[in-house]
Amino acid sequence: MAENTFQKLRDEIESDIVTGRFAPGERLDEMQLAARFGVSRTPIREAILQLNAIGLLEIRPRRGAIVIDPAPQRIFEMFEVMAELEGMAGAKAARRHTDKDRDALLAAHEKCEQAVISEETDRYYYENELFHRAIYAASHSGFLEEQCATMHRRLRPYRRLQLRVHNRMKASFGEHARIVDAILEGNADAARDLLREHVAVQGDRFSDLIANLAK
Amino acid sequence: MAENTFQKLRDEIESDIVTGRFAPGERLDEMQLAARFGVSRTPIREAILQLNAIGLLEIRPRRGAIVIDPAPQRIFEMFEVMAELEGMAGAKAARRHTDKDRDALLAAHEKCEQAVISEETDRYYYENELFHRAIYAASHSGFLEEQCATMHRRLRPYRRLQLRVHNRMKASFGEHARIVDAILEGNADAARDLLREHVAVQGDRFSDLIANLAK
DNA sequence: AAATTATTTCTTGTATACAAGACTATTGAC
DNA sequence: GTCAATAGTCTTGTATACAAGAAATAATTT
CATH class of the missing domain: 1.20.120.530 (GntR ligand-binding domain-like)
Incomplete structure (x- = not known):
């Protein structure tokens, strides 16, 4: 399929959110995720950005991404x-x-x-x-x-x-x-x-x- | 509003696509865009990734992003x-x-x-x-x-x-x-x-x- | 002792450097 | 002359380095 790293990461993190492994309101630590997947922060950030665009994460400038917790x-x-x-x-x-x-x-x-x-x-x-x-x-x-x-x-x-x-x-x-x-x-x-x-x-x-x- | 660079870039590029300044099927050159906005490739990439997630761009691995051209x-x-x-x-x-x-x-x-x-x-x-x-x-x-x-x-x-x-x-x-x-x-x-x-x-x-x- | 301010530390945001795949052009063979 | 193969260039994808803002902690003042 010739997929990229950030695409795999995006799907992986998305499923972690959707299945509740990341709780609503939880902050996603880029370095922690990078360590977990054995990559640098760059592809992690790219995955996070995409999930933000879909509406699964909220990015607060300089304060990281948190899992959306809808009312x-x-x-x-x-x-x-x-x-x-x-x-x-x-x-x-x-x-x-x-x-x-x-x-x-x-x-x-x-x-x-x-x-x-x-x-x-x-x-x-x-x-x-x-x-x-x-x-x-x-x-x-x-x-x-x-x-x-x-x-x-x-x-x-x-x-x-x-x-x-x-x-x-x-x-x-x-x-x-x-x-x-x-x-x-x-x-x-x-x-x-x-x-x-x-x-x-x-x-x-x-x-x-x-x-x-x-x- | 304390917006980030990549958010401004995202909106800017999105409006360029939506108003037709970037034609459907056109490839977006990261270095070119970086030069145009006076930033490095990093925030440009992040903007592109987000537009990909929304469905405005298609990313072909190692071959760049092109504006979606729907049938x-x-x-x-x-x-x-x-x-x-x-x-x-x-x-x-x-x-x-x-x-x-x-x-x-x-x-x-x-x-x-x-x-x-x-x-x-x-x-x-x-x-x-x-x-x-x-x-x-x-x-x-x-x-x-x-x-x-x-x-x-x-x-x-x-x-x-x-x-x-x-x-x-x-x-x-x-x-x-x-x-x-x-x-x-x-x-x-x-x-x-x-x-x-x-x-x-x-x-x-x-x-x-x-x-x-x-x- | 509490509160406010300064300092330090930690994390994000951006730039740059490097690696690897894709495109192009040139050269050689048929 | 055309096609194929190979070398070279260019662009993307990832890693690392650096800068700047936010949170946390320590210190000073009231």
Whole structure:
């Protein structure tokens, strides 16, 4: 792939942030990171700068980079936008999906089911991500697909919190089933609405999220 | 504001790209830029890396950064997503706008009108941007506002192309008027639909855009 | 003893130096 | 004359060095 050092570092550090290894509000020490990865500060800085541009880090001049710690209000807003984009992807997928897309979607759906049956939350969390990706791909809009994937990554830590809630995994899977039906039937409006509801964090789900954030 | 060099450079280079001073496909020479701004290559690189993360530049390892040159298909997709986000902002603005928001929106609308009357396309182009920003602000969703502003910036060069089309300025202003009405009436659905249509590049407008791209 | 100021230390931000891959031009072979 | 291979140059990618601002600590004053 002929990747550069700073690109690898960027992905590495990003996943550390997104999986919570770097806590929100934590400061990233350039020298420490340089030592950890066995490189100089230069590529570390370049990686940090990129993550800043994406909105994962905040750079305070002369005071280092800290992991963004969004207020609950803002997390809610992010889910709102995500819901709209996912709805859009679902509607397009309903209209445009090919046979290949259908097979991929069904396969991803089935893997989610296995995780539900064996009650493996972590595995569901992972397969769920692939399920959503299958929808983005089926939308056949490269830009929309990218936007959705980026948002999905950024919201990953909070999505994980949601699955902690009792029975959320089963409820989520039930919603998936209806979404799959709508898409494969070619019912764009239904697919949009179902996905929007599936993703949005409203009512109880919002307070559940807030409660889990506190921990 | 105690800004850093690389932040100023980032904004400077970004505006050079967005206004077309750097053509799509053009390679950015680090040493040349360093000489132009009177700094070393380091902050230039850092600015370039950030613009890469935003999606304005593509970095080909060991071969430099080039200005992204999206295919018409992709530009279309970007407008589609933008239309959806703007519609969302409009719907929220209809529900949530304060008196202050109303005043700002009306003021921005009036400035657009003056540009139309005096037939100053460039000025309309500028005032139009402020008009849309007023809507984003009235949505009272900080994240949505940012997303919309970012997309707006990225699509700036193509928006400019559209205004070249005969009478587009007048048509655009007419649409603005109806959008303002819908928002101030609190009619969220109408605001969403009108804004979506206003932004989307469909039918003739798409072929007009393609035609102008060729030049 | 508390607070404020000065000094020291540590980290970031920028410049420069060096290494390595990509492009170019020249030379040689067919 | 054209194509290929090799040498040379140029540009990027990484490391190191240096400068400057912020945080921490020590010292002095009230």
